[in-house]
Amino acid sequence: MFAKQEYVTRREKLKELLGDGLVLFLGNDESGINFKHNTYPYRQDSSFIYFFGLQIPGLNAIMDLDENKEIVFGDNLSIDDIVFTGPIESLEEQAQKVGVHVVNPANSLEGYVGDAIAKGRQIHYLPPYRPEHVLKLSELFKLSATEVSKKISTNLIKAVVKLRSIKSTAEIEEIEKAVNTTVEMQYKAMEIAEAGMTEADLFGAVQNIAMANGNNTSFPSIVTIDGQILHNHYRGNLLKEGDMVLCDCGAENFSGYAGDLTRTFPVNMTFSVKQKEIYDIVYSSYKTAVGMLKPNQLFRNVHLAACKDIVVGLMELGLMKGDADKAVEAGAHTLFFQCGLGHMMGLDVHDMENLGEQYVGYTNEIQQSKDFGFKSLRLGRALEEGMVLTVEPGIYFIPELIELRKSENKYFEFVNYDKLEEYKSFGGIRVEDDFLITKNGSRLLGAKLPTTSMEIEDFRISKTRL
Numbered sequence: 001m002f003a004k005q006e007y008v009t010r011r012e013k014l015k016e017l018l019g020d021g022l023v024l025f026l027g028n029d030e031s032g033i034n035f036k037h038n039t040y041p042y043r044q045d046s047s048f049i050y051f052f053g054l055q056i057p058g059l060n061a062i063m064d065l066d067e068n069k070e071i072v073f074g075d076n077l078s079i080d081d082i083v084f085t086g087p088i089e090s091l092e093e094q095a096q097k098v099g100v101h102v103v104n105p106a107n108s109l110e111g112y113v114g115d116a117i118a119k120g121r122q123i124h125y126l127p128p129y130r131p132e133h134v135l136k137l138s139e140l141f142k143l144s145a146t147e148v149s150k151k152i153s154t155n156l157i158k159a160v161v162k163l164r165s166i167k168s169t170a171e172i173e174e175i176e177k178a179v180n181t182t183v184e185m186q187y188k189a190m191e192i193a194e195a196g197m198t199e200a201d202l203f204g205a206v207q208n209i210a211m212a213n214g215n216n217t218s219f220p221s222i223v224t225i226d227g228q229i230l231h232n233h234y235r236g237n238l239l240k241e242g243d244m245v246l247c248d249c250g251a252e253n254f255s256g257y258a259g260d261l262t263r264t265f266p267v268n269m270t271f272s273v274k275q276k277e278i279y280d281i282v283y284s285s286y287k288t289a290v291g292m293l294k295p296n297q298l299f300r301n302v303h304l305a306a307c308k309d310i311v312v313g314l315m316e317l318g319l320m321k322g323d324a325d326k327a328v329e330a331g332a333h334t335l336f337f338q339c340g341l342g343h344m345m346g347l348d349v350h351d352m353e354n355l356g357e358q359y360v361g362y363t364n365e366i367q368q369s370k371d372f373g374f375k376s377l378r379l380g381r382a383l384e385e386g387m388v389l390t391v392e393p394g395i396y397f398i399p400e401l402i403e404l405r406k407s408e409n410k411y412f413e414f415v416n417y418d419k420l421e422e423y424k425s426f427g428g429i430r431v432e433d434d435f436l437i438t439k440n441g442s443r444l445l446g447a448k449l450p451t452t453s454m455e456i457e458d459f460r461i462s463k464t465r466l
Helices: 004-018 046-052 079-085 093-095 105-118 129-140 145-150 154-165 168-190 199-213 274-291 298-314 322-329 399-407 417-423 453-464
Strands: 022-026 034-035 058-065 071-074 103-104 123-125 222-224 244-249 261-266 386-391 395-397 428-430 433-437 443-445
Touching: 004 046, 004 071, 004 154, 022 046, 022 105, 022 129, 034 428, 046 058, 046 154, 058 105, 071 105, 093 103, 103 105, 105 123, 105 129, 123 154, 129 145, 168 199, 168 244, 168 261, 168 433, 168 453, 199 222, 199 244, 244 428, 261 274, 261 428, 261 453, 274 298, 274 395, 274 428, 274 433, 274 453, 298 322, 399 417
Parallel strands: 022 123, 071 103
Antiparallel strands: 022 058, 058 071, 222 244, 244 261, 386 433, 395 428, 433 443
C-alpha cells in the first residue's frame, strides 16, 4: 500500500476526467478450487488496487462524483472468521489509510445503485472479466449478461487508461522491485540448467524465488526447450545436450506490480553455430528497438523496424531473400516472428488488457491491425514519458506454420523454403527486457542480465567452474 495521498490524488484526477455521474468499482472475491474454502491464491482487481489500494476479498467501491462521496462497501470479519485468520485491522481503519472515510455494509450496495438508477443517474463501470462480476452487475442493474457488456463506460475506460498508463515514482519503485526479483529468477534458471533435468525442475526453482521474494508470479512461467511454442506451459520434457531453454517469467509484488523477462540459453555451456547465428539476429533486433524508444515514437514503427532487422539477418543466412522493406510490407517476416514486439506493464503483466487493447495500446488515429503477426501487437500508439513496457523480439521456427505457408504458395518471393528445411526442428529464441520511457529516451528497469550470446555463454561457463 502506498501513502494515502497517492490514492487520494488518483481519485481526484479521475473525478476531473469524468466530471459527473457515479463510478462503480467491483473488487474481486475469493474463488474455490474444488470446494468453497479451498481457494485459489487471492488477487484483487488491478483498477480497484490502483484507486483504493485495499487487497481484501469481497469489497466494492463507489465514487459519487455528483455528491462528492467515496464509499467502500464491505463487512468486517466475524469471530468465526477470526478463529481461522487471526485479528486484523477493521475495514474502517484500512479505508482511512487510503483516504476513504465512509464504509458501508456489503449488502447496502444494491440499494445505493438502485436509488441511482431510479433517479436516472449515469453509472460508469469497467468491462467485467470474471463470471462473478457479470452476475453481480446483472443483479445490480437488472440486465441480462449480454446487456451488461453493452453498458460498459467507454469514458471510464479511457480515463483509467490515461491515468494508469503513466507510472508515478512510487509505482516505478514497485515495478523495479518486481523486475529485480524476476532477474533473480532468470539467473537461477541459467545457473542450474543441465542435461538430465526436466523442465519442471527448472520451473520449480524459478517459481520458488518468486514466492519467496514477492507474492507470486505475474503469469505462469514458461520454461521450455520448445521455444517455438509461444506460450508453452508443458513442463515434462527432459533437457538434453544441444537443446536451448527459453525461460519467460515474471514476479509479482504484494503490491500487485509485475515484472516480465525472457532469456534463451543453451543447455550446453555454449550455443551451436546455428543457435548463435539466430540468437545474434534476435539480439540485433532487440538493440534496434531499444534504440528507438522515446516519447512521441509510435511503438508500431519500433515493431516494424525490429521486424526489418530480423529479415535482414535471415537474408544474410540465406533463409530469406529479396527486398527487406517489401518483405515486411508483405508480412513475410511473420513466418518467423508471429507476435508483437511488446506490451505495457504495471499492475498487470499485460497492463490493463482487460479494458481492451483498442483503448490501451491504440488510439482513434492508430488502429490495431487484424492481420496475422500484427493482431497480437498489443501496443502501437505513441510512447509517453512515464510508460513502462516490454521489448521482446524473437525468431520462432514453427513447422506447422512453415508447411501451411508453403502449401499456400505464400512468400516464395522472400523465403528460401529449401534452406528452411534445415531449421524446422530448431525451436525458438526470445529476448525480453522491461523499460521505462524517460524524458529523452528510455531506461532499462532492474539489474542487468546477461543479454548477448557471449555474455550468456560466459555466465554459463563461469557457473560450471564453481
